[in-house]
Amino acid sequence: MRFLLLLIGVCVWLWFAFGPNPVLRSGFFHEGFAVMLLIMVGSVARPFTGGNEAEWIRYLEELVRSERDRVMAILNSMEEGVVIIDLDRKIRFMNPSMVREFGDGVGLHCYRHLRGLDEPCGEICRLPNVIRGKNERWEYIFPDGRTYDVIGSPFADLDQVPCMLATFRNITQRKQAEIELVKLNQLKSDLLSQKTRELEEISREVAKLEEQERRFVRFLRVVAHDLQSPLAATQTCLWDILDGYCGKITDEQRDMLERSSRRIDGLSTLIGDLLDIPRIEAGQIVHEMKETSLSEVIERSVDELSNLAKEKGITLKVELPQSLPRIHGSSIRLQQVVRNLISNAIKYSREGTVLVRATEDEGDLRVEVIDSGIGILPEDLPLLFTDFFRGKNVETRGTGLGLSISKRIVEAHGGRIWAESPCPETGKGSKFSFTLPKVAGPQDSSVNQNRPEPRLSK
Amino acid sequence: MDRKPKILLIDDDIDFVQATSKVLESKSWEILVAFNGEEGLQKARKERPDLVLLDIMMPVKDGFLVAEEFGKDQSLSKIPVLALTSFSDPLGQPFPFEVSEYIRKPVRPKELLAKVEKYLGETDSQT
Numbered sequence: 001m002r003f004l005l006l007l008i009g010v011c012v013w014l015w016f017a018f019g020p021n022p023v024l025r026s027g028f029f030h031e032g033f034a035v036m037l038l039i040m041v042g043s044v045a046r047p048f049t050g051g052n053e054a055e056w057i058r059y060l061e062e063l064v065r066s067e068r069d070r071v072m073a074i075l076n077s078m079e080e081g082v083v084i085i086d087l088d089r090k091i092r093f094m095n096p097s098m099v100r101e102f103g104d105g106v107g108l109h110c111y112r113h114l115r116g117l118d119e120p121c122g123e124i125c126r127l128p129n130v131i132r133g134k135n136e137r138w139e140y141i142f143p144d145g146r147t148y149d150v151i152g153s154p155f156a157d158l159d160q161v162p163c164m165l166a167t168f169r170n171i172t173q174r175k176q177a178e179i180e181l182v183k184l185n186q187l188k189s190d191l192l193s194q195k196t197r198e199l200e201e202i203s204r205e206v207a208k209l210e211e212q213e214r215r216f217v218r219f220l221r222v223v224a225h226d227l228q229s230p231l232a233a234t235q236t237c238l239w240d241i242l243d244g245y246c247g248k249i250t251d252e253q254r255d256m257l258e259r260s261s262r263r264i265d266g267l268s269t270l271i272g273d274l275l276d277i278p279r280i281e282a283g284q285i286v287h288e289m290k291e292t293s294l295s296e297v298i299e300r301s302v303d304e305l306s307n308l309a310k311e312k313g314i315t316l317k318v319e320l321p322q323s324l325p326r327i328h329g330s331s332i333r334l335q336q337v338v339r340n341l342i343s344n345a346i347k348y349s350r351e352g353t354v355l356v357r358a359t360e361d362e363g364d365l366r367v368e369v370i371d372s373g374i375g376i377l378p379e380d381l382p383l384l385f386t387d388f389f390r391g392k393n394v395e396t397r398g399t400g401l402g403l404s405i406s407k408r409i410v411e412a413h414g415g416r417i418w419a420e421s422p423c424p425e426t427g428k429g430s431k432f433s434f435t436l437p438k439v440a441g442p443q444d445s446s447v448n449q450n451r452p453e454p455r456l457s458k
Numbered sequence: 459m460d461r462k463p464k465i466l467l468i469d470d471d472i473d474f475v476q477a478t479s480k481v482l483e484s485k486s487w488e489i490l491v492a493f494n495g496e497e498g499l500q501k502a503r504k505e506r507p508d509l510v511l512l513d514i515m516m517p518v519k520d521g522f523l524v525a526e527e528f529g530k531d532q533s534l535s536k537i538p539v540l541a542l543t544s545f546s547d548p549l550g551q552p553f554p555f556e557v558s559e560y561i562r563k564p565v566r567p568k569e570l571l572a573k574v575e576k577y578l579g580e581t582d583s584q585t
Contacts, residue, residue, distance in 0.1 A: 225515045228544035228563070233473035235564035240477050243567045245484060268564075 008060065081148075081168035085110045086161050087131060089120055098168060101148075115142075130154055130164040140168070147175040213282050224275040231268045235261060266399070273401035277387075280333075280405065285412040288330035291439065294365055295320050297331050298358060301338035309346050309354065316342070319357040324365060328439045329413050337406040337417075341369040341432045344402065348394060349373035349429070364415070364435040372429040376421035384419050410434045463578050466490045466507035468498035468524065469542065470516045474563070478511070481567040482574070495519025499527055502534055509577055510539045512557070525557050538577040 075082055081098030085091055091105050091113060105113030110127075111120050126136040130152040140148040148168045155165035238261045240246055242254065249257070302318050309316040327334075338356070345354040352372035359366045374393060376384065383389045385407040388400040410417040415436040423431035465487050469475050475491050482489050490505055492498035496519050502510065510528070514521035521541060528534045538558040542565075558577055561570070 225544055229471050229474070229515075232544055232563040233471050233477060236474055236477035236481075239564070239567055240480050243481075245480050245567065 078167075079169070081170075083110075083166050083168065084155060084157065084163050085127060085166065086157065086163045089127060092157060092163060101168065101170060114140075126152055127164050130166075131162045139171075141175075145172060145176070146170065147172045217279055217282050217284055220275050220279055224271065227271045227275075228268060231264050231271070235264050235268070238264070266397075270399045270401070273399045273405055276405055277401070277408065280408045280412060283412075285330050285333055285409065288333065289328055289413075290330075291326050292329045292331045292334070294324050294327050294329075294334070294358060294367070294436065297334045298338055298356060298367065301335050301342055302356060304339060305342050305346065308343065312346055312349070313351060314346055314349055315353040316346075317353055317355045319355065321358065321360060324358060324360060325438045327365060327413075327436050329436065330409075333409045334413070334436075337409050337434065338367065338369075340402040340406050341367075341434075345369050345371035345373065345430075345432075347398075352429075360438075363438060365438055366433060366435050368431060368433045370423050370426065370429065370431045372423075372426060375428065375430050376419060378421075381419060381421065385417065406434075410436070413437070462486055462488045463509070464488045464490060464505060464507040465509050465511065465574065466492065466498065466502055466505065467511045468492045468495065468516075468521075469511070469513035470494055471513070478570070481570060485571065485575075487574075495521065495524040498524055502528070502537070503531070506533070507537060509574060510537055511561075511574075512539050512541050513563075514541055514543045540573060540577065 075095045078095060078097055081101050082093070082095040083091060083098050084093040089110050091108055091110055094102070094104060094106055102114055109120075111117040111125075115121065126138060130136050131154060133154050135154075136150075136152045138150055138152075140150055147170075149171045150166055150168055152164045152166040155163045157163050238257050241249060242257050242261065298318065298320065302316060306316055342354060342356060349371045350373070355368075355370040357368045357370070359368070376391060377393055380389075380391045380393075384391075385403050387404045389404070390398070390400045407417050413436050415434055417432070417434035419430060419432050421430035422428045425431070465482055467475060467478060467482070467489060468491075469478070470493050472493070475493070479489050479491060490501055490507060492501050495516055498510075498512070499519075501507075512521045512524060525539055525541065528537065528539055541557045541560045542563050543560055544563045559573065561573060565573075
């Protein structure tokens with residue numbers, strides 16, 4: 001009896017190890033070996049346990065049954081569909097997952113049940129290859145979009161008929177995600193090329209606008225010249241007479257000619273100012289900018305106005321530090337600003353001193369023009385830099401554009417301009433200040449007066 | 459200087475030329491006039507003026523081009539050139555040449571004479 005049990009043990013082990021069921025076979029070292037060991041141990045230990053043999057056999061049958069149940073449980077709970085198809089393309093087994101996906105088709109032909117065909121699938125069928133002993137992997141895509149990742153392996157059923165054991169993993173969602181991704185990428189590249197086209201369109205538009213702007217600036221230059229030329233000729237003729245190059249004139253004639261001359265001067269300034277505004281707004285200043293010495297700008301402006309100050313008996317004082325960093329700017333335009341501030345200071349002072357000062361702090365250079373004149377009314381202060389504004393406490397001379405142009409120029413340089421009245425330091429008159437950003441670079445040591453430089457004078 | 463200094467005035471505005479010549483003639487200078495850049499260059503090469511007053515905005519050949527040719531021409535490059543510009547000329551842009559000085563039109567007779575005398579004096583002392 002002991003021998004019989006040992007024999008059964010070996011048989012069970014062999015069945016597990018080399019039997020036709022590949023699922024059991026794969027685990028023979030665990031289950032098969034364990035069962036055999038148990039049987040063998042049981043057979044050896046039996047004389048000491050004292051149990052009867054029928055009990056043992058029942059116990060072993062129970063063991064084998066539970067092992068089979070376990071394998072079935074695995075198959076039942078598998079997410080993948082498992083199917084066994086034989087040589088004749090008949091379905092022999094479907095696990096519950098497979099039945100869920102395709103319906104129960106055990107005993108039917110695979111091509112009919114799985115694909116709804118009347119005949120085998122033909123060349124694409126992998127069954128022959130698998131039965132010949134190869135493992136195969138492929139994707140089944142059904143017309144409704146369901147997609148399966150299929151792995152087919154050779155398998156001999158209990159009756160030793162060559163079969164294919166195949167697992168079906170439903171990858172429809174992953175596939176659709178992949179398709180969506182491809183679509184999304186296509187959409188992305190479509191969008192990108194569309195945006196690129198739009199960008200090209202915009203840059204063409206910008207180029208067109210820039211060309212229009214250049215033409216406009218050229219047009220303004222011609223207009224300015226054609227308006228200024230007759231005035232320059234007229235003014236020169238008037239000065240010729242006034243300064244005695246055309247013989248003697250009476251006091252009355254002089255008075256009339258001086259009036260004409262003043263009006264022409266005013267008109268010339270107005271034309272210059274009016275045409276300056278669109279030119280500055282068209283960004284013309286940027287083209288005029290280069291590395292510039294602020295000290296020179298100030299000294300030239302002061303030079304130009306020293307006569308005017310002298311005529312009015314006003315002292316023009318300049319305070320410049322030993323050295324100032326150079327700035328990136330248009331010297332002509334900045335000179336226009338400084339000249340405008342100084343001439344206003346002189347114009348609205350009856351006597352005293354006009355102080356022009358430049359200072360440097362961390363990020364900026366600052367220019368200040370301080371006068372002891374009539375000052376600015378508090379209600380006028382906020383409007384001071386607007387076009388055509390004239391203070392209520394001054395007679396209406398000037399174009400009302402000087403300060404608004406100055407503001408445009410300073411802001412085009414990245415600076416700020418403002419006015420205070422009375423001047424916080426002296427308690428009278430007014431103080432005009434503007435800032436300019438510094439450029440990193442060498443210091444601009446005190447100005448070399450002998451340097452031959454193109455310069456402008458009135 | 460033995461001979462009378464020669465001054466060449468190049469400007470396309472006949473009234474301005476007339477009025478300016480009147481001022482310059484008050485000195486004992488010889489005044490030559492040209493009404494465009496091309497004519498100005500020809501006169502300069504022929505007459506060798508001691509000083510040139512050059513308008514910038516002129517048709518055909520503008521002051522920029524004339525001054526550039528002055529700079530290139532060995533025989534003319536020593537002659538001081540005073541550029542006349544109206545208020546709105548594009549003074550801010552960098553010029554391809556150096557002129558001695560820019561004078562803004564219109565210019566008061568006294569100032570013009572002072573400038574011209576300053577540069578005539580300088581060439582005097584150099585020769």
